Structure formats: structure tokens, C-alpha cells
Amino acid sequence: MASLLEVKGFGFKYADSPKWAVQDFDLSAGEGEVVVLAGPSGCGKSTLLRAINGLIPHMYVGEYAGSVRVAGREVASTPMRELAQLVGFLFQNPENQIFMFSVERDIAFGLENLGVQRGEMRERVDEAMRTLGITELAKRAPHELSDGQKQRVALAGVLAMRPKLVILDEPTSLLDPMTASELVSSVDRIRKETSATFLVVEHRLDLLVRIADRLVVMNEGKKVMDGRPTDVLSDPDAQGYGVAVPALTKLENAMIKDGIKLRGNLLTAEELAREVNSRSR
Amino acid sequence: MIDFRDVSFVHPTGVKALDSVTLTIKDGESLAIVGENGAGKTTLVKHITGLLKPTTGVVLVDGQDTRSTSTAALSKKAGVAFQNPDHQLFSESVEEEIAFGLRNFGFSEELTAQRIDWSLKFFGLEEYRKSSPLILSGGEKKRLTLACILSWDPQVVVLDEPTVGQDSIQKEKLAEIIRMLGSTGKTVVVVSHDIEFLWPIQPRVVVMAKGKVVADGPASRVFEDAAVLSGARVTQPQLVALSQMLKSKPSAPFVDYLEARRSLTEVLK
Numbered sequence: 001m002a003s004l005l006e007v008k009g010f011g012f013k014y015a016d017s018p019k020w021a022v023q024d025f026d027l028s029a030g031e032g033e034v035v036v037l038a039g040p041s042g043c044g045k046s047t048l049l050r051a052i053n054g055l056i057p058h059m060y061v062g063e064y065a066g067s068v069r070v071a072g073r074e075v076a077s078t079p080m081r082e083l084a085q086l087v088g089f090l091f092q093n094p095e096n097q098i099f100m101f102s103v104e105r106d107i108a109f110g111l112e113n114l115g116v117q118r119g120e121m122r123e124r125v126d127e128a129m130r131t132l133g134i135t136e137l138a139k140r141a142p143h144e145l146s147d148g149q150k151q152r153v154a155l156a157g158v159l160a161m162r163p164k165l166v167i168l169d170e171p172t173s174l175l176d177p178m179t180a181s182e183l184v185s186s187v188d189r190i191r192k193e194t195s196a197t198f199l200v201v202e203h204r205l206d207l208l209v210r211i212a213d214r215l216v217v218m219n220e221g222k223k224v225m226d227g228r229p230t231d232v233l234s235d236p237d238a239q240g241y242g243v244a245v246p247a248l249t250k251l252e253n254a255m256i257k258d259g260i261k262l263r264g265n266l267l268t269a270e271e272l273a274r275e276v277n278s279r280s281r
Numbered sequence: 282m283i284d285f286r287d288v289s290f291v292h293p294t295g296v297k298a299l300d301s302v303t304l305t306i307k308d309g310e311s312l313a314i315v316g317e318n319g320a321g322k323t324t325l326v327k328h329i330t331g332l333l334k335p336t337t338g339v340v341l342v343d344g345q346d347t348r349s350t351s352t353a354a355l356s357k358k359a360g361v362a363f364q365n366p367d368h369q370l371f372s373e374s375v376e377e378e379i380a381f382g383l384r385n386f387g388f389s390e391e392l393t394a395q396r397i398d399w400s401l402k403f404f405g406l407e408e409y410r411k412s413s414p415l416i417l418s419g420g421e422k423k424r425l426t427l428a429c430i431l432s433w434d435p436q437v438v439v440l441d442e443p444t445v446g447q448d449s450i451q452k453e454k455l456a457e458i459i460r461m462l463g464s465t466g467k468t469v470v471v472v473s474h475d476i477e478f479l480w481p482i483q484p485r486v487v488v489m490a491k492g493k494v495v496a497d498g499p500a501s502r503v504f505e506d507a508a509v510l511s512g513a514r515v516t517q518p519q520l521v522a523l524s525q526m527l528k529s530k531p532s533a534p535f536v537d538y539l540e541a542r543r544s545l546t547e548v549l550k
Contacts, residue, residue, distance in 0.1 A: 038448075039448070040448040040450060040451075041418045041419075041420035041421060041446065041447070041448055041451070042418055042421070046418075092419070092445075092446075093365075146317075146318045146319045147318040147319065148317075148318050170445070170446065173442075173444075173445045173446065173474075174318075174364075174442070174445065174474070175318060175474065176316065176317040176318050176320075176474050176513075176514045176515065177474055177476055177514065177515050177516040178317070178511070178514040178515070178516060179317070179318060179514060180474070181516065203444075203446070203447065203448055203449070203452075204475065204477070206477055206519060239449060242448030242449050242450045242451070243448075243449060244448070244449035244452065245449070246477065246519060247477060247480075247518070247519045247520050247537070247538050248519045248520070248523065248538075250538040251520075251523075251538040251541050251542055251545070254538060254539070254542040255542055255545060255546055255549075258542065258546045258550075259550075260545075260546055260549050260550070269517075269519050269520075269522035269523040269526060270522075270526065272523055273522075273523055273526035273527055274526075276527060276528075276545055276548065276549065277526075277527065277528045279549055280528055280529055280548045280549065
């Protein structure tokens with residue numbers, strides 16, 4: 001897989017802070033990959049995200065080390081306007097990024113800013129609405145929608161820009177369990193259809209482990225773990241770094257410790273129950 | 282005791298957010314409210330402190346009708362940590378933020394100082410004592426709102442989506458706080474989408490959909506009913522789903538992974 005995101009030896013120290021928020025950080029992600037970023041609050045996740053979407057160093061003052069590249073472009077020397085087309089950002093609270101009078105106008109907002117032609121704009125907005133299943137909401141006012149619908153409108157606005165990399169900041173935390181599960185399935189479908197890379201910050205991992213290719217754990221500004229989600233979650237260190245190991249994974253890890261051999265990657269209750277049922281007398 | 286008697290609430294826009302809710306929350310009870318976005322959960326808890334008054338019906342807190350009791354008097358009884366901490370943080374420093382409520386309720390300066398020390402330590406916020414609340418991370422702000430409320434020791438503690446932005450260590454601590462409050466006779470009401478967080482606490486669970494209470498009972502019973510849950514867009518906790526799908530079904534769903542481990546290891550060995 002070609003590397004879409006390439007972070008090498010990155011570090012950043014805010015102008016008003018005595019210590020480095022992130023230090024010696026390496027990370028690469030390929031096209032269509034879903035990488036989940038976890039770690040305790042204050043571990044430097046937000047700083048890393050800012051360095052990827054360009055807010056650092058374009059908007060924040062401080063000491064910068066190393067290199068961050070998206071699709072071969074060095075973030076520090078690429079204008080924000082161009083970065084906005086490469087990197088999409090979905091905030092935790094969709095209220096922070098939807099504000100127009102209708103859903104379709106809202107989704108078109110970023111494209112209007114870029115001066116995209118009308119015909120193409122229509123096409124991209126329609127496509128984004130189709131992808132997220134919100135076509136019927138096109139004329140509705142965003143403020144009348146439920147939180148789950150708002151979240152999808154905000155994501156459609158991000159996707160309409162056709163970014164190569166999409167950053168999701170705790171996308172499911174304000175959603176009811178089923179809406180959260182549907183959003184995770186949408187992300188899986190979108191990355192397959194568009195080959196966009198997703199970098200997701202999330203504390204609730206029970207849903208995301210189903211689709212994530214990798215789980216990266218940060219602590220005190222450094223990368224401390226990076227691997228397949230099942231491998232990282234079965235490492236006893238993960239919990240010490242504040243990673244929420246799902247109950248099912250904890251159970252499987254404990255059973256393996258008891259000498260029970262389980263077929264690998266049992267991520268849902270159905271899969272584990274099937275495995276146990278097929279072997280119990 | 283908190284008593285909702287046939288309470289309906291209609292927003293000025295005409296939307297009916299609560300529809301004939303009847304619910305009694307006893308002193309010392311731990312209650313979780315779950316349900317889809319927009320089901321009326323937050324509207325319901327705002328009635329406890331009188332921030333919202335019922336359009337029809339009555340809410341009684343310790344026998345007092347919220348329509349004729351001041352929000353200040355109700356707040357002393359029931360502290361609410363809102364979903365979005367930015368809605369309730371406004372002081373210049375973290376310690377001032379905690380002092381605000383205490384002074385308003387007439388605590389002495391000495392007691393105020395003591396309570397500030399205790400709550401900063403308890404919630405791991407000591408290093409931010411003199412900092413502006415605005416520089417805290419989302420998870421830290423959430424902890425600060427909780428510190429503010431617990432500092433004046435209300436009988437009822439309402440937590441609206443307390444786990445958002447919290448890592449697993451903080452969540453574990455939060456679960457401990459809820460258990461501790463329960464064991465000291467406090468009433469705790471938690472609104473949350475985080476089913477996996479709620480399950481091991483084993484609270485009484487109220488499921489809401491479209492402004493109505495559609496299920497109410499012990500966690501083990503409510504979370505077993507997949508059909509009712511799915512109507513309210515709630516999923517089952519992983520361990521409950523697993524318990525139900527096993528050929529050798531346990532008599533009650535596994536509460537934690539250790540219990541499941543003992544049982545499954547026995548079956549497979």
C-alpha cells in the first residue's frame with residue numbers, strides 16, 4: 001500500500017509551554033487504511049491531529065521538529081487552502097461545523113469556498129448525501145435534525161471535498177449505540193469505495209475494532225504501541241495507557257491465559273458464542 | 282425522592298419532548314437513562330433541578346413541587362453535570378470555579394477551602410488549580426464540573442453523558458464514584474449512550490423513546506430484552522448478548538468478564 005500519511009520524527013512544543021506536547025513521533029498510514037489513535041487525555045493526540053490538518057504550524061506558534069506529509073505534500077509548507085482539499089476533519093460535536101440553512105447548502109459550503117463549478121458541486125454534494133444515506137434530508141434545516149443526522153451531514157460536508165485523509169475526533173461519543181454502529185459501518189464502506197484513509201481518535205473501541213486495521217497508542221507525547229487492534233488489545237500494557245479494552249476482548253485474553261485455544265479475531269459476541277457452542281459438549 | 286407524575290413537556294417550537302412520563306426515583310437509587318438521540322433524556326433530567334418546568338403534570342423533589350420551588354433551592358439538593366461542560370464553566374480559575382457554588386450556598390471560607398482541596402485531589406486536577414478552566418481538555422472539563430457538584434454534597438447527583446472524552450482509567454474511576462455515591466445513600470442519575478460503561482455498575486435502567494419511558498427495571502432484565510432496546514436504538518452490552526447466545530446459557534447474564542471467564546473456561550476445558 002502506498003503511504004498516504006507519513007509522519008517522521010515529528011515534535012511540537014507550544015510557545016507558552018515548557019515541555020514538548022509531541023516528541024519523536026513516527027506514523028505512516030496507507031490508502032484506505034483505518035487507523036485508530038488512543039491514549040489518555042493530554043497524551044498529545046490533539047497536537048498530532050493539528051499537525052496533520054495544518055493548524056500546526058500555520059495557526060499555532062511554537063517549536064516544530066521533523067516532518068509531516070500527506071499524499072507526498074509537506075504540511076508545514078503547503079498553504080491551508082490546499083490542505084483543506086487533502087485532509088478532512090470531523091469534530092466530535094457536529095454543531096461546531098454545520099451552520100447553513102439547508103443540509104445541501106451546508107454540504108456545499110466548503111466547495112463554494114474553493115470556487116468549484118456549479119455542475120461539479122451538485123454532483124459532489126449528491127454523491128456525499130447518497131454515500132451517507134441522507135439524500136431525503138437535502139432541503140431540511142440542519143438545526144431540526146437529530147444528533148446522528150447532524151453527524152452524518154457534517155461528515156458528508158467533509159467527504160464532498162474528496163479528501164485523501166479523513167480525521168474523525170471521537171465521532172461516536174454523542175451518538176446512541178445503534179447510530180454509532182451505523183456510522184462505523186459507513187466509514188468502512190466509504191474507505192472501500194473511495195480509498196480514503198481514516199485516522200480516528202476514539203475512547204470507545206468496542207465498535208471500531210471491527211473495522212480498524214491498526215491501533216496506535218500514545219502516551220506523554222510519544223507513540224507507545226502500534227499494531228493490529230487484536231494484538232495491541234491483548235497486550236497487558238494497553239490498559240495501563242488508558243485504552244478501553246472491550247469486555248469481550250478482556251474475556252478472550254483471560255481465556256487464552258487459562259490455556260483455552262481460541263480461533264483468532266473473535267470480535268463480536270456472535271463470533272465468540274459460535275466458537276464456544278461448537279466446542280462445548 | 283424524585284417523583285414524576287404524568288409529566289409532559291412541550292418545547293416553545295411545539296415539539297413534545299416528554300410524553301406522560303411517570304417515574305419514581307427513590308433515595309439512594311442508582312438510575313441510568315438510555316435511549317436514542319432526541320428521546321428526551323436530557324429534558325427529563327433538567328426537570329429535576331427545575332431548569333425546565335412541566336407543561337402538564339408535576340415533578341416533586343423531596344415532596345416539593347418544582348414549579349413553585351426556586352432553581353437555587355433545588356440545585357442545592359440536586360447537582361447536575363451537563364453534557365457540554367462549556368455550558369457551566371465560567372470562572373477565571375479552576376479553584377474559583379469550585380468555590381463559586383460553595384460560596385453561593387453560604388459555606389464558610391474555611392470549609393470552602395477544604396472542599397476545594399479535596400475535590401481537586403480526588404479528580405486529579407491539582408496541577409490546574411490556578412489555571413483557567415478554558416485551557417483544560419474536554420475530559421478534564423467534565424471532571425471539573427463533577428468536582429464542583431460533589432463539593433457541596435448534594436443528595437442527588439445527575440450526570441449527563443459523563444464518559445465522553447474520558448479514557449478507560451478515568452471511566453473506571455467514574456464507575457467507582459457512582460458506586461461510592463450509591464453506597465453512601467446518594468441518588469445518582471446517569472444519562473449515557475455508553476452501554477458498556479453502565480452494564481458492570483448494574484443500575485436500575487430506564488429506556489426512553491420519543492419522550493416516553495418504554496422500559497424500566499434492573500439492568501439485567503432491561504438489557505435482556507433486545508426487541509425493546511432496538512426500538513429505542515440501544516444495543517445490548519457485549520456480555521449480555523454473549524450470555525444469551527450460549528448453548529449452556531448462564532442463569533443470569535455475566536456481569537463482568539471474570540464471571541464469564543470462569544463459566545466458559547469450565548465449559549471448554
